[in-house]
Amino acid sequence: MSWDSEFILPSGAGVRELTRRLRKLTPCRPDGRRSVERTFLDTFDWRLYNRGKVLEERHDGNDDIVLQMRALRSAGPEVVAKPAAAVRFVRDLPAGTMRRRLESVVQMRALLPVVRVHSRISTLRIIDKNQKTVAFLELEKNKIAAGSRSRSAAELTRARIVPLRGYVKAARGLSQLLVEALECTPAENDTFVAAALLACRKPGAYSAKLDIRLDPDTPAHVASKLVFRRLHEIIRCNENGMRQQIDSEFLHDFRVAVRRTRSALAQLKAAFPQTPVDRYLRDFRWLQQTTGSARDLDVYLLKFADFENLVDRSLHADLRLLKEFLGQQREIAYRRLVRSLDSKRYRKLMNDWQAFIGQSSRERSNSNSAVPAIRDLARKRIWRLYRRAMKEGRRIKTNSPAEHLHELRKTCKKLRYLLELFQGIFPKRKLKKLIRSLRQLQDNLGEFNDLQVQSEVLQSFSTKMYQKKDGKAETLMATGVLVQALMKKKSAARVEFQSHFETFAQPAVDALFRELFHTTAADRAP
Amino acid sequence: MKVLAAYNIKGGVGKTSAAVNLGYLAACEGARTLVWDLDPQGAASFYFRVKPKIKGGTRRLLRKKNRALDVIKGTDYRNLDLLPADFSYRNLELVLDDGKKRRRRLRKIVKPLRNEYDYVFIDCAPSISLVSENVFAVSDALLVPTIPTTLSLRTLKTLLDFRARHDLSDLPILAFFSMVDRRKALHRLILDNPPKTSGSILASSIPYASEVEKMGMYRAPLPAYAGRSRAAAAFESLWSEIKDALDGG
Known part of the structure; x- marks a missing residue:
């Protein structure tokens, strides 16, 4: 009791x-x-x-x-x-x-x-x-x-x-x-x-989760604006923590929200007039690029203990200089990031965007009479992305270049965002199943890509350090050992790709995608 | 988690007061501490004013998973809990013998305690038996109170020989002099020239003092009612020496 x-x-x-x-x-x-x-x-x-x-x-x-x-x-x-x-x-x-x-x-x-x-x-x-x-x-x-x-x-x-x-x-x-x-x-x-x-603090008030309840019959532009408003809220909530560098996740949540905004805007642009959409796509891309290096450096520092574990203990002391260097680079990147947040371009983007997504929907729907319901548009886009992912995945053979995996990774990411953004519209259980199978493939692709980028960037950092006389030959060498270990892991991830893709491409998953998102002629008839 | 067993083949040497007082000192430092009264006489339980009874007795404690967690009692002191004694411990020997891995059966009782406590002090009954071997198997060190007399030193030697014979060389034996009466010539003699055959003996020793005996009257750990006494100071110095020995080993 x-x-x-x-x-x-x-x-x-x-x-x-x-x-x-x-x-x-x-x-x-x-x-x-x-x-x-x-x-x-x-x-x-x-x-x-x-x-x-x-x-x-x-x-x-x-x-x-x-x-x-x-x-x-x-x-x-x-x-x-x-x-x-x-x-x-x-x-x-x-x-x-x-x-x-x-x-x-x-x-x-x-x-x-x-x-x-x-x-x-x-x-x-x-x-x-x-x-x-x-x-x-x-x-x-x-x-x-x-x-x-x-x-x-x-x-x-x-x-x-x-x-x-x-x-x-x-x-x-x-x-x-x-x-x-x-x-x-x-x-x-x-x-x-x-x-x-x-004290006017509501426990649980902030979350980076989307959790938007949508009526499947809502016109696409109305529904997507609800999503955009939620994402905009997340973007604004995290600004302060980024400025103060409280922890790495403010920037992370910020960037995820920006990327989701971009992705949704690009996928659902049919619901909006073209001119503003192009401009916002351009501006959000800029925002993501200008915050990218700060995030990358955050990740290197968060992962540094893992990096250390990849090399022999005797080299840890030599890697310390690299870590310090990454820390300095991070400071520089964050300063640049804060400048971007203070820029006129950012302020104008946020103000205009807020006005755009806040505009009453009726006014828009008049100007664009054939706006489909969000269910239909989402289904169409998800189905198309799924087909593209399958096509891109199937062409990857053991000797395909890394770019092909990179392309597939980007497609999967877009697909994942759409599935998540509009999860309120589709049956929860089934969608979860799809997201889970997609996530496993994404993890593999992401790991492959991260390891590729990390090994390149770390190598270039240590060379830069050495040239600037900040580093010692030992650090350069220890980084070389680390990079080699990363490359080895990368090859392993590459080998695993095939089995991950096969799991994703299995008939059961395909059937589920087909059931939820494929529009047949019969669907379109009325 | 460290398991420390207050143990001696001989009885009446100060095992219970060591387990209770050292447990109290550990808890005062903020360590989550358990005193396990494994002596059917239930003296430690008495000191903490807890009934020496475990529902279901020894058998249930040994058979049912995580049973220990259900029967532990909080004491009057923060961070300090007690696994009470039970009269059925007198048959522990027989119960342990009746099953597989007879020397390892107490492990099952200790396992769920690992996440809950930083220290477990076991107050053992005097003997050298299957129960003792089980205690050795779960302990990180033995705390052996030893009265500075010839017979006591002999039993300490017996314990050291036992350890050598039974391949327990990893188990530190932290012996210390207990119930030391400086008025007695023999005590002074042994304390000043401890025999080399008895292994190393810790420098701190516990005096024979009436405050220690009053634990039964106050029904409380000594530092709780006589924190400034010489005996309490002796336990404090013993505890810090034990911690050093554990860190070093």
Whole structure:
């Protein structure tokens, strides 16, 4: 049976009053009072909250930092760590359970403060007849710290049961007692959520996922504008994080949204007048190019540990200079990127684009009377891209040039975007199946392409370093070894391609594509 | 996770107080700690005011997967839990013998604890038996309290010989002097000139002190009620020496 562990005190009753009344009802003993500064942390895209986790950093009077992670709406820390300093990235944490648990969820994202809370916590021990503690009750008075001022709210004065392992019955009894005898109300929200909302932060608000519900009969230009608006929102949301270089994923989400916008615009241009479409395609291409090198450098740095693992340990020291050089290049690339964001061209693009996708649809549909429903246009485009992918894939033989794989990779990417952008229109399960089979092929193609580009670029970087006298011969050589390892992996990926393509091209997948997207003469008749 | 067994062939040498007090000190440092009371007498459980009883007894604990997690009890101290004793441990020997891999059967109990704890302190019953061999198989080190007397040193020697004979050379034996009474000439003599045949003995020693005996009265770890006593300081110094030995080894 589940029971509530967090309660809001009855109106008018403070912590002291509640303690007084509780002591008459059950044997308990005060166990100290303390002031704690708590900072709740999460990533920009709420990775912890979405997994039902709450992470907080606690400072109590001393300089010690305690990092606690627990499940949402449950008491008691699940994992505790004591880092030496405030933690921004999981990689800064000392090795241990906390790091292991966070690594898979947070990955490369920065942990950002969501809300700061000042808490005064009085603890009561609930004891049994042997004077054994069977549960803790923490009575918290929380204030939201916002700059120099702080705000408190009745909702943030709470009683929290911290159960003790093996004493569930006692905790459940206490929970009942709080509700029935002491008129406490089970809290609807976790303290974290309540505090965040009071600080005007809505947990889970940002996501880079599309999740747009579309009516298949919506005219194509109306539907695609909904998609564009969502993508535009994602683009704008990430600007700030890119400027401040908080972590690598702001730029990544930004670029994905730009690429999706481009791809959708190019595929669905039939729904719009040609002149503005051409201009936006040109501008978005520019935007993607101007942000490209910053992303590439982000990726090299994120992957650097993998790179190191490809060469012998004795060469790691020699690769360090390369890593530093990549870091410097990244700084330069980001400066250029910020200049682009500040440019007139970008500002004008965003303003015009916003106006364009915000235009009321009726006005447009008049000027373009034969706009098809989004379902029909999407089906047509997806089917065409699928056919193209099959054709391009079939012509690839063991000795085909790399460009052929590159072409196929681009086609698959476009296909994938369309499938994802309009997933709301088609049966979810079937679409998922298609996306999964496509993804495996894409992973292989992507790996092949990445390894090709990486080996070329790393080689050129190290040569550049050497010529500029920034590097040592050892670094040049170590990079050479790394490049060789990358090439070897590339060849392996090339060999694997055939089997991945065959999996994608199997009759079952083909039948599904045909079923969902192929328009027969009969479909077109009415 | 490190498993440390407070172990001695002899009884009454300070195993339980070592397991309880060292466990408490580890928990105070923030390490998630479990004390496993494997002695049917249940002294460690008594100190933590927990009933020495496991539902389903030894057999269930050994047979059912992850059973240990269901029967662990929180103590009065943060980060410190207890796997209580059970009277059926007196037959543990027989239960272990009745099955395959008789020397490895405690592993199954320890396995699910790996994700939950940083340290497990096992409070063993005195003997050298199949249970002890099982304890050796799951432990990262043995903590061997040794009274500075001739008989105690003899049993320590027996343990060292046993280790040599049974191919357990990887298992560190961290012996330390316990219940040391400086008023006794023999204690002083042995402490100042520890015999070389007994292997290396840690420098920290636990004094014979009435505060330690009062653990039964307070039913609490010694540092919790007499943090400033000489005996508490001795446990602290012992704990830091044990940690160093574990890091070094």
